[in-house]
Amino acid sequence: MDIVETERTRHRRLREQGSHDREDLLAILRQGFVAHLGVTVDGVPMVLPTVFGLDPAGDVVYFHGSVASRSMLAGPETTVCLTVTHVDGLVLARSVFEHGVNYRSAMLYGVPRPVTDDAEKLAGLRVLTEHITPGQWDYVRQPSRKELAATALLALSTVEASVKIRTGPPTDADGPDGDLRVWAGVRPVAPAWGPLVADPELGAGIAVPDHLRAEPHIR
Amino acid sequence: MDIVETERTRHRRLREQGSHDREDLLAILRQGFVAHLGVTVDGVPMVLPTVFGLDPAGDVVYFHGSVASRSMLAGPETTVCLTVTHVDGLVLARSVFEHGVNYRSAMLYGVPRPVTDDAEKLAGLRVLTEHITPGQWDYVRQPSRKELAATALLALSTVEASVKIRTGPPTDADGPDGDLRVWAGVRPVAPAWGPLVADPELGAGIAVPDHLRAEPHIR
Numbered sequence: 001m002d003i004v005e006t007e008r009t010r011h012r013r014l015r016e017q018g019s020h021d022r023e024d025l026l027a028i029l030r031q032g033f034v035a036h037l038g039v040t041v042d043g044v045p046m047v048l049p050t051v052f053g054l055d056p057a058g059d060v061v062y063f064h065g066s067v068a069s070r071s072m073l074a075g076p077e078t079t080v081c082l083t084v085t086h087v088d089g090l091v092l093a094r095s096v097f098e099h100g101v102n103y104r105s106a107m108l109y110g111v112p113r114p115v116t117d118d119a120e121k122l123a124g125l126r127v128l129t130e131h132i133t134p135g136q137w138d139y140v141r142q143p144s145r146k147e148l149a150a151t152a153l154l155a156l157s158t159v160e161a162s163v164k165i166r167t168g169p170p171t172d173a174d175g176p177d178g179d180l181r182v183w184a185g186v187r188p189v190a191p192a193w194g195p196l197v198a199d200p201e202l203g204a205g206i207a208v209p210d211h212l213r214a215e216p217h218i219r
Numbered sequence: 220m221d222i223v224e225t226e227r228t229r230h231r232r233l234r235e236q237g238s239h240d241r242e243d244l245l246a247i248l249r250q251g252f253v254a255h256l257g258v259t260v261d262g263v264p265m266v267l268p269t270v271f272g273l274d275p276a277g278d279v280v281y282f283h284g285s286v287a288s289r290s291m292l293a294g295p296e297t298t299v300c301l302t303v304t305h306v307d308g309l310v311l312a313r314s315v316f317e318h319g320v321n322y323r324s325a326m327l328y329g330v331p332r333p334v335t336d337d338a339e340k341l342a343g344l345r346v347l348t349e350h351i352t353p354g355q356w357d358y359v360r361q362p363s364r365k366e367l368a369a370t371a372l373l374a375l376s377t378v379e380a381s382v383k384i385r386t387g388p389p390t391d392a393d394g395p396d397g398d399l400r401v402w403a404g405v406r407p408v409a410p411a412w413g414p415l416v417a418d419p420e421l422g423a424g425i426a427v428p429d430h431l432r433a434e435p436h437i438r
């Protein structure tokens with residue numbers, strides 16, 4: 001299925017890096033858990049890191065409303081941009097000019113919907129928690145009524161999206177620079193999960209549960 | 220040295236995570252190479268991933284002007300927000316409510332200055348290149364006059380900044396949840412560099428230069 005193009009998401013620059021494949025979008029969102037949320041405050045952009053979760057159907061991402069103050073998300077300027085980026089490597093070319101980065105990036109645009117219904121809020125928080133650490137929702141203490149009331153949750157549609165992907169080696173071998181005696185290639189990078197570190201205050205005899213033994217699929 | 224606080228950078232939320240230490244800011248910028256740049260277009264925020272370099276004095280970051288179109292950085296709405304985030308781990312608490320992320324994040328605000336002087340542009344591109352891959356500037360072909368003219372470089376001051384840092388274990392051991400028989404702790408994460416992958420088109424007998432054998436200090 002293709003992503004619907006809007007004036008905002010039309011690829012203007014680096015068009016060859018643009019993807020309109022919805023599967024590319026969902027793969028980027030599924031693998032991520034930290035997004036950069038852009039909100040406009042008095043005409044000035046503010047870019048805030050925040051965790052998010054993608055609902056299993058791929059229609060909506062959930063994130064905490066507390067990331068931005070209420071005033072930032074109210075008023076006439078309510079459209080946000082939520083960007084998720086995976087950095088995959090440095091592209092080391094034969095010239096400074098051709099250097100670049102291998103990456104996959106998804107930008108979502110829309111007006112986030114505050115989740116006010118308690119059942120949906122609980123379901124959304126479950127999506128967020130399980131997206132990041134599957135199995136954790138049923139293992140830890142779930143939100144109390146008071147905590148639920150104190151939690152602002154926002155839902156953002158994945159319909160209006162822009163995806164950019166760059167992969168592979170540098171592309172200057174075919175030009176005149178290909179004759180230079182310069183090493184060229186890619187230096188890959190990927191997040192690596194370290195071994196679990198127990199809370200120093202952890203009670204005696206509490207073992208790591210099975211669902212935390214598996215390495216996260218997110219990055 | 221302390222960071223100067225402005226209305227925009229005053230810590231409103233999670234005040235205990237706010238830092239005003241300029242060394243914290245510079246450490247985050249020195250370790251990073253990918254930022255998320257927020258620009259406002261017709262009142263709507265746009266968050267774009269881009270590489271950046273910090274000048275050795277720590278006063279200015281350089282990034283490519285091509286990341287945003289000329290129109291986005293002209294006009295009355297020229298203030299940008301450039302955010303650099305390092306994700307250090309998942310904070311696995313005893314309740315859903317107390318879950319979080321260990322991270323270090325720096326937000327810079329300001330109006331980027333287009334670098335028009337050729338000598339400064341060359342120096343700025345050198346900062347950008349050397350920030351990401353030290354030794355690469357003198358090794359590869361440097362920009363031609365034509366390439367230099369085709370490159371838009373922006374400089375952003377590091378003066379107006381906001382830094383947030385969260386480290387350490389979950390903090391719910393002291394409350395009532397401390398009695399739950401639930402494993403709690405941190406799952407650390409950090410980017411890991413893979414072995415260099417040569418361009419399949421690389422000429423025979425071109426060895427990896429010494430400066431590329433060292434693992435990058437950026438992440």
